[in-house]
Amino acid sequence: MDAAAKTIRMIPISAKPAGPRPHRFMPVNQQRSLAGRYPLWVKALSWCAFVWAFAGWLNETWFYRFDSPLWLNRYTEYAIILVFGLWRIRAEKNPYTRKRLLLLVGNVTVLWWTIPWLFPFIEPYAGYLGTIPVFPSLHTPGTLTFFLVLGAVFLFGRRVICGWNCPCVAIREVVGFPFRQADHVPRGEWPWRLRHLKWIWFGLYLGAMWAITRPANTTTTGFLGFFGMMVGLPYFITFLLTPWIGNRGYCRFLCPYGATFGLLNRVGLFRIDYDAKSCIECGLCVKVCDMNIPVWEMGKSHGGQVSTTECMGCGRCVTECPTKSLSFYDIRNRLTHSCHQDRDHLRAANDWRRASVRWRAVGYLLVMGATLAGAWYYATQVGTLSELPSRMGALCGLPITVW
Ligand code: SF4
Ligand code: SF4
Ligand code: SF4
16 A cells, blocks of 8 residues: 555545435436436346346357347447447536547447447457457557557556546446445545455456467466456456445456556556645545545645546546646646646536537547448458458567467
């Protein structure tokens, strides 16, 4: 446990946030970064959606029933994300979070679902012989996008993947939102210490990275299978535990990829700046943080900077701070010294009423459309993408193989 964490006094969270008790889905304009109280049937529906996503993965991994149709395979999770995502996006009041949800759901729908399902192909992949198409390979060491993600995390922080482009956060943000209430999220000193658990999974991940660089044999394939189960099973089991451990249990305590990206958070350019002079120590930044980061106290004890492996860059603390005492810092601040990414900046820069925001949305749709068209072209016209890794490997002198 680091020295700062020892001195941190956790803020007690009231069990029942103030506000009217809704009888239906939480209406638009009533949702805040700290979720309101939802009726039991909404929570039951959300929990059933988690069970369904888990069943889809189990069916494709073990049971092979019904020939793994869309309603019961690994893509089932992404279909659920799209359906619940539409509800969450419509209901979200914070413009920065709404934009994040839009991109999160859009990225999962196009990159994780549509392309791998309709136009499956493997990526340039250094090392281990893959057996299934791997796109997108944001979490797979040795793949092209993995290295691209590492570079982006260095410049912009872990939010480029954990906040904006991971199905894990997507399903927990849109399906698990009713469980974001304070009494569903374990907070305090012990849960904060438990974050170190994930370094066990990180050790397994290092082992997997070693295995992919070795020739395929029973040891390496066995270890990779074991690693896959150690990642996959807790990923889905924590869905079912959401009512008791909050909607970010996997990211907080177990995810080896989050640990990797978190390390880059520490050595990269991303951090949250904290202004002790304007802070009124209201504790709201702690209440809205799903990762249980003691934001303002860490800023105070770290000389005005919140730099931690845990921050996934969701921006809730920054955009909710009533005194604008928090602001993001990343490569954009290095390039433009007048750039100050505080609450007003993040909210105004993502206000849908601004023409520039609508133009950026058009640009995003064009990029996604071009990505889809490119994937379709490779799958139907070129059809030789599987040879690309070995050709690149020959050029770079890397041990690249294809399945
Ligand atoms: S911590 Fe892991 S599971 Fe969570 S968002 Fe990041 S990469 Fe995804
Ligand atoms: S929300 Fe802002 S004012 Fe309140 S404790 Fe956090 S940094 Fe301070
Ligand atoms: S510290 Fe702020 S930006 Fe980071 S995870 Fe917590 S709420 Fe999100």
